[in-house]
Amino acid sequence: MNRHLVLLIGRRFLAAATSLVxxxxxxxxxxxxxxxxxxDALLGQGATPQAVAAMRHNLGLDRSVFVRFWFWLWGIxxxxxxxxxxxxxxxxxxxxxxxxxxxxxxxxxxxxxxxVSLFLGxxxxxxxxxxxxxxxSILTLGMVSVPEFVIATIAVYVFxxxxxxxxxxxxxxxxxxxxxxxxxxxxxxxxxxxVTLAQMVRxxxxxxxxxxSAPYIEMALLKGVGPIxxxxxxxxxxxxxxxxxxxxxxxxxxxxxxxxxxxxxxxxGISGLMVDAVSSRDVPTVQACALVFCVxxxxxxxxADIVTILSLPRGRKT
Amino acid sequence: xxxxxxxxxxxxxxxxxxGAELPIxxxxxxxxxxxxxxxxxxxxxxGKTTVALSLLGHIRKGCRIAGGKIRVAGYDVTALxxxxxxxxxxxxxSYVAQNAGSAFNPALSIMRQVVEPALVHRILPRRDLEARxxxxxxxxxxxxxxxxxxxxxxxxxxxxxxRLMAAMALMTDPEVVVFDEPTTALDVTTQIxxxxxxxxxxxxxxxxxxxxxxxLSVVAQIADHAVVLKDGAIKESGTVSKILFQPEDxxxxxxxxxAEPRSRQADLARQPEQPxxxxxxxxxxxxxxxTSAGLPEKVIVNHVNFSVPKGSMLGVIGESGCGKSTLxxxxxxxxxxxxxxxxxxxxxxxxxxxxxxxxxxxHLQLVAQNADSVLNPSKPIGQALERVVRFYGGLRGGAAxxxxxxxxxxxxxxxxxxxxxxSxxxxxxKQRINFARALAADPQIVLCxxxxxxxxxxxxxxxxxxxxxxxxxxxxAFIFITHDLHALQSICDxxxxxxxxxxxEVGPAVALGQGVHHPYTRLLHDSVPLMEPGWLEAxxxxxxxxxxxxxxxxxxxxxxxxxFLARCPDRVSGLCDRVPPPVRSVxxxxxxxxxxxxxxxxxxxx
Numbered sequence: 018m019n020r021h022l023v024l025l026i027g028r029r030f031l032a033a034a035t036s037l038v039x040x041x042x043x044x045x046x047x048x049x050x051x052x053x054x055x056x057d058a059l060l061g062q063g064a065t066p067q068a069v070a071a072m073r074h075n076l077g078l079d080r081s082v083f084v085r086f087w088f089w090l091w092g093i094x095x096x097x098x099x100x101x102x103x104x105x106x107x108x109x110x111x112x113x114x115x116x117x118x119x120x121x122x123x124x125x126x127x128x129x130x131x132x133v134s135l136f137l138g139x140x141x142x143x144x145x146x147x148x149x150x151x152x153x154s155i156l157t158l159g160m161v162s163v164p165e166f167v168i169a170t171i172a173v174y175v176f177x178x179x180x181x182x183x184x185x186x187x188x189x190x191x192x193x194x195x196x197x198x199x200x201x202x203x204x205x206x207x208x209x210x211x212v213t214l215a216q217m218v219r220x221x222x223x224x225x226x227x228x229x230s231a232p233y234i235e236m237a238l239l240k241g242v243g244p245i246x247x248x249x250x251x252x253x254x255x256x257x258x259x260x261x262x263x264x265x266x267x268x269x270x271x272x273x274x275x276x277x278x279x280x281x282x283x284x285x286g287i288s289g290l291m292v293d294a295v296s297s298r299d300v301p302t303v304q305a306c307a308l309v310f311c312v313x314x315x316x317x318x319x320x321a322d323i324v325t326i327l328s329l330p331r332g333r334k335t
Numbered sequence: 336x337x338x339x340x341x342x343x344x345x346x347x348x349x350x351x352x353x354g355a356e357l358p359i360x361x362x363x364x365x366x367x368x369x370x371x372x373x374x375x376x377x378x379x380x381x382g383k384t385t386v387a388l389s390l391l392g393h394i395r396k397g398c399r400i401a402g403g404k405i406r407v408a409g410y411d412v413t414a415l416x417x418x419x420x421x422x423x424x425x426x427x428x429s430y431v432a433q434n435a436g437s438a439f440n441p442a443l444s445i446m447r448q449v450v451e452p453a454l455v456h457r458i459l460p461r462r463d464l465e466a467r468x469x470x471x472x473x474x475x476x477x478x479x480x481x482x483x484x485x486x487x488x489x490x491x492x493x494x495x496x497x498r499l500m501a502a503m504a505l506m507t508d509p510e511v512v513v514f515d516e517p518t519t520a521l522d523v524t525t526q527i528x529x530x531x532x533x534x535x536x537x538x539x540x541x542x543x544x545x546x547x548x549x550x551l552s553v554v555a556q557i558a559d560h561a562v563v564l565k566d567g568a569i570k571e572s573g574t575v576s577k578i579l580f581q582p583e584d585x586x587x588x589x590x591x592x593x594a595e596p597r598s599r600q601a602d603l604a605r606q607p608e609q610p611x612x613x614x615x616x617x618x619x620x621x622x623x624x625x626t627s628a629g630l631p632e633k634v635i636v637n638h639v640n641f642s643v644p645k646g647s648m649l650g651v652i653g654e655s656g657c658g659k660s661t662l663x664x665x666x667x668x669x670x671x672x673x674x675x676x677x678x679x680x681x682x683x684x685x686x687x688x689x690x691x692x693x694x695x696x697x698h699l700q701l702v703a704q705n706a707d708s709v710l711n712p713s714k715p716i717g718q719a720l721e722r723v724v725r726f727y728g729g730l731r732g733g734a735a736x737x738x739x740x741x742x743x744x745x746x747x748x749x750x751x752x753x754x755x756x757x758s759x760x761x762x763x764x765k766q767r768i769n770f771a772r773a774l775a776a777d778p779q780i781v782l783c784x785x786x787x788x789x790x791x792x793x794x795x796x797x798x799x800x801x802x803x804x805x806x807x808x809x810x811x812a813f814i815f816i817t818h819d820l821h822a823l824q825s826i827c828d829x830x831x832x833x834x835x836x837x838x839x840e841v842g843p844a845v846a847l848g849q850g851v852h853h854p855y856t857r858l859l860h861d862s863v864p865l866m867e868p869g870w871l872e873a874x875x876x877x878x879x880x881x882x883x884x885x886x887x888x889x890x891x892x893x894x895x896x897x898x899f900l901a902r903c904p905d906r907v908s909g910l911c912d913r914v915p916p917p918v919r920s921v922x923x924x925x926x927x928x929x930x931x932x933x934x935x936x937x938x939x940x941x
Contacts, residue, residue, distance in 0.1 A: 233440040236432050239391050240452040240503070241425035254442040 025326050033319040040311040041093070045086050048304050089304070098308075099301035101294075108305045112287060116309060119279070119286035123271050125202055126209035130271075131264055134214045138221025138260070143248065145226055153218065160215035165274045169208040169281040176204060186283050205282050209274050213267045220263030221256075228256040258325040265321030269314045338366035339543045340373075340390065340511060341406040347385055347567075349398035359385050359398060360567040367511075367560070370541045374558035374575065376590070378549055378791035379762075382567035384433075387513050387547045391428055392420035408510040425452030429504035433516040435496035439488035446484030449503045458507055471502040474539070475532045493655075494525035498532055505536065514546045518553060522654035522818060523862040530556055530864075531875050549792060551594045552864035555579055556871040563587045579866060593796040594866065596821040609644035611681075612812050613666075613699070613780055616640055618675035620658070620665045631673045635661040637836035637898075638675070641829075643780060646810040648802070650823035650844060652859070653833030659816045662833070663784045666814070667701040679780075697727050700773035704785040706765035709772070710757040716768050717753025723775035742771040745809075746801060763794035767801065774805070780812040787822055799826050820847070820863050830925075832856045835898040842925020853927045854905045878904075897929065905931060 073079045077088075092099055098108040137157075141150040177185035183200055228234065229252055237251045276288035283289070287306055294302035347360035360382045367373045377383040388395065389405060392412045405412040408427050415423070424430075429452060432438035439448060449471075450464040459467070465484070472480035475498040488496060497517055504512050517533070518526040534557060537544065546558055554561055554575060562572040563584065571584040582588045618639045623632025636658045643649045653659050664670035666677060668688025677684045679698060685691050703709045711719055720739045724730050730738050740750040746767040757765055766786060773781050783802070787795035803826050805811050817823050823830060824844055832840040832853060840853040848860055864870060885908040895915040900906055910930055920926045 232432060232434065232437040235393075236430070236438040237440070237451075239388075239393055239424055239430040239432075240455070241421045241423070242451065242455055243421060246455065250443070251440055255440065 022326065026323055029319060029322050029326065033315055036315055037312070040315065041090065041308070042086075044304055044307045044311065045089060048300050048307070049082060049085075089301075093308070098305040101302050102299045103297055108301050111290065111302065112305055112309065115285060115287045115290045118284065119275055119288065122202070122205055122209070122279070122284060122286060123268075123275055125206045126213065126271060126274075127268055129206060130210035130214040130217065130267075133210075134217035134267075135221055135260070135264075137214075137218045139225050139248070139253075141218070142222045142225030142229055143244075145229075150222075153222075157215040157218045160211055161219070163212075164277075165208055165212045166277050166281055168211055169204070169278055172204045172208055173281070205278050205284055208281075209271060209278050212274055213271050216270065217263055217267045220267070221260050224256045224259035224263065225252065227259075228252045231255070261324040262321045265317045265324075269317040272310055272313055337406075339369045339408055340365075340367040340545065341404070342366070342386070342390075343404045345386065345389065345403035345405060346401040347382070347389060347394065347398055348401045349395075351397070356401075358401075358567060360389075363403070363564070363567070363569055365562050365569070365572060367543055367545065369510075369543050371559045372537065372542075372544045372546055372557060374554040374561040375545060375547045375564060376549065376551065376554060376561055376578070377547075377564035378590075378793065380566070381564040383547045383564050384515055385567075386564070387515055387545055388430075390511070390513055390545060391424050391430055393424075422456070425509070426456045426458070426507045427509055428511040428513065429507065429509040431497075431500050431504045431512065431514045431517045434520050435500040435517075436488070436493055436520070438500065439496055441488050443487075444484065445486055445488065445491070445499055449484060449499060449506060452503060453506045456507060464506065468502060468506060471505055471536075472499070474536055475499075475502055476528070477502075492525075494521050494529055497521060497529050501533060501536070505540070505542075508540070510543060512542050512544045514544060516548055517546075519548070519550065523820070523864075524654060524858055526553075527862045527864070527871070527874065530871055533557070534871060550864075551579060551591065552866045552870075555866050555868050556864055563590070576868065589793055593792040596825065598825055609646055611642040612645045612679070613814075614642040614678040614681075615666070616676050616678070618662070618665060618672055618677065620661050620670060620672045625673065629674065634673075634894075635836050636665060636672075639831075639833070639836075639838045641831045641838060641841045643812050643814060643829075645779070646806065646812055647828045648806055648813040648815060648826055650827035650830045651814060651816045651833060652818065652820060652823050652830060654818065654859075657833045658836040659818075659833055660784055663701065663782055663814070663816050667699065667782055668696075693727075697776045698779040699782065700776050700778040700780075701782045701784065702769050702773045702786050704788060706762070706769040707757070709769055710765060712757055715754050715756055716760070720753075720768070720771055720775050723772055727776045738775070742775055745774055745805070746771045761794075762790055763797065766790060766794075766798055770798075770801065770805075774809075778811070780814065782814045782816070784816045785818070786815075787817065787819065795822065802826055820859060824848075832859065837898050837928060839899060839928045840925045842921070842927075843923075846924050850924045851921045851927070852925065853899070853929050854903045855899045856925075858902075858904070907931065 070079070077085065089099065096109065098112070100106060101108055101111060137153050141153045144150050173185050176183045183204055234247065234251055237247055242251065275286065276291075278284065279286040279288045280292060287309060291303060291306035293299075294306065343364050345360055345363040346358065348356040349359045350356045363382075363386055365373065375383040375386060385395070385398065389400065390407055390412065392405075392415055394400060400413055403413070407423070410419075410423055410427065412420070412423075439445070446465060446468060449468045450461060453459060453464050453467075454461060458464070468484060469480050472483055477483055477495060477498055483491075483495070483499070491499070497520075501512075501517070514533075518529050521529060530553065536542070546554075548554060558575050560573065561575050561578045563570040563578065563582075563586065565586050570586045571578060571582060578587060579591065582591055618636055619630060619634060620636040621631025621634040625631055639662065641649065651659055651662065661670060665672045665686075668684070668686065668691055671686040677686075679695055682695075684695060684699075688696065710716065717736075717739055720742055721735050724735050724738045724742075728735075728738065739753060743750050743752065748764060748767055748771070752760070752764070757768070760768065769786070770781075787798055790798065799822055802813060802815070806813060806826075813827075815823065815827055824847055827844040830840075830842060830844045830847060831838045832855065834855045840856045846852075847856070852860075861874060881904060884904050885906050896913075897903065897906075897911055897916045900911055903911065906912070907930065914930070916929050918926060918928055
């Protein structure tokens, strides 16, 4: 590995670590400036001030912000996110299965949208300015401008309410066959995939079109290189950096989509947990969920940047 | 026997955006016999590249062949299917692109790309092809022929890439090779080496070729026949000596006149010594952290000294990467310098343009190389000029309009152009506006950074004439940065030769080509091709006949030593590789940074 490259990647990791610290502080700060705390939700409107004070003491809410931050940070470093303020159970245990479900949903959507969008993006760049390219362009532009909950709601209306083909709720608990898997996942995955697909297709097309207009592509043509070799050997290696970047960025926006989709289909994922925790002011759970989202986002963007660095021509040589 | 290449009544049309189809190539016919080289001569927009590419059956997007026939080595190119076209490209006919730097794929190693044409046509197994490539690298005089193929395009110089591209074109032993301005992007000292390498290989393999170029002196070296193209039509065709020495068409004559080195020096009557306007003293510009010696990590401009007297013209010449543009940026205050000073009328200038007084900024104006990047594309040029007039002269309303018209007149443009947008002007007109913008400030000295490099020969010659007129009429001083020795000699009073950031020679421009010079100046001077057939061979033979350079001790990496040491033909071991060169002044001649300034041989003088 050359030194320059190691330096670049090291710098990128340092930036990610810095952002992580910033994220941790911000998550804690924001959850602490939210009005009200768990005592309001637990004890209700008619609670006596004494009862509130006693509960706050029990939960440790009467200590200073800095002390609480320190305890929280100490916990995170030991993979310990504290206990839920509502039922006293470990937050980590509550998040575990939920996170698994969410990742399954996001992963399935990515598995559908990434290959499809790469195919559409690369082909529409190759057949630039043809009818095919225009149709793909108009459809993806349309998709980008429709919010995921609209697509999800229309899908529920058409497939569940009108056609009775699929259940309106994603029943993940009873998946034992492919048929059940498809019936539970088809609509959430399709809605999510459609939204992220659009962005990826457009960015892939732009990156690929840019590469295809380079002089070395014309040179390869003039050497008698055929179309498949032209794309695979000459164009893709030069377009891969921007494409992976686009994919990683789109996948991180998938996380935002997951929140909405899970709510629409009452899917038992991490965002359902987070939404519930916010309404019941269960601060440790909210903090943990927020952290999980932020770290995933950070991971994807860092990954994208490192792939870009590695795909630079001068980085190819080891 | 039929000619190897036969083009008959070729018509190519193309459209821009949604507009109507316009002719790009009209009724072009020519033929090339086996083993001959045909030059396609023309300026930008003449359709020469379009014709060259059509020989390979390649028509760029938005264009199509509207009529005519192309036959190459027995194939009817115009009638081939796309699949058949692919099968002859790279095998029967191959192509050498203009800019090898961008025509090589940055992501693939050189060897993979060089063997590719032969590989896709399944001529030989990869191992044998690699052996053939290495022998071609050797024939083209490339350094480290065994290992150069493992490197990536970004790691090689322009001249090496251009020769590697020729190797790639020759891999399949094609019958025809099309060269598209293969040496235009190179420095003259590199160009001569590449031309010599090409020519040796052509002669050895008996290649039939088409050589696209705008440079008539290159045509004289390389081609047997020539075709002059203008606006897609043939103006004249014939043998090279007929085109170069007895051109019949007025356009060919104009091309020749523009290409001929000629002096624009109005009168050589010595004017009284003018006081110095701009002094550059020990200027050091570089990048990176300062080292212990107080100099930057990477020094680009290295202790440069010169001065520009009032109303005179100084030419700065050197190859790409020698620091010319960095020097221009430093003088104009866009790039801070690390050491040294700059005096305007005897007053020191700040390194940062923002710290210079408005008056100082007014006196020193920069004309950039690329007018397109300077002129606001959405502003009519009149408005753009008016802004400068208002900013520096405080003129408004009618007075400002009058001044703008005056400026347009100064650069020989009609005032009616004031309402046009930059995109509606030609390249030469834009460069004139670029000039007018600098003149609007009413400067004392104008810094011109490669302003003729992007222009066609005829247009560039007119810009040089304009500069000389402005110098005479307004008493303007110029710093003219260029890589074109002919242009420099034709207008400049003095010349500074830059090599690796050092001014190796500063002296009168008329003395170039005679008397005593720095060895690099000599190399530069006799690398500029002359418009006479046989010049290339004569120069090569003469260089070979010269004694090989003295061996130097490998320890000669001291930055204080001569910067030209590694390439110098006249170096003396024990002296040049041990002692830093002194500054020597030749009486009536230049100031040279060398132990032994060399005499120009009489046959070099023009």
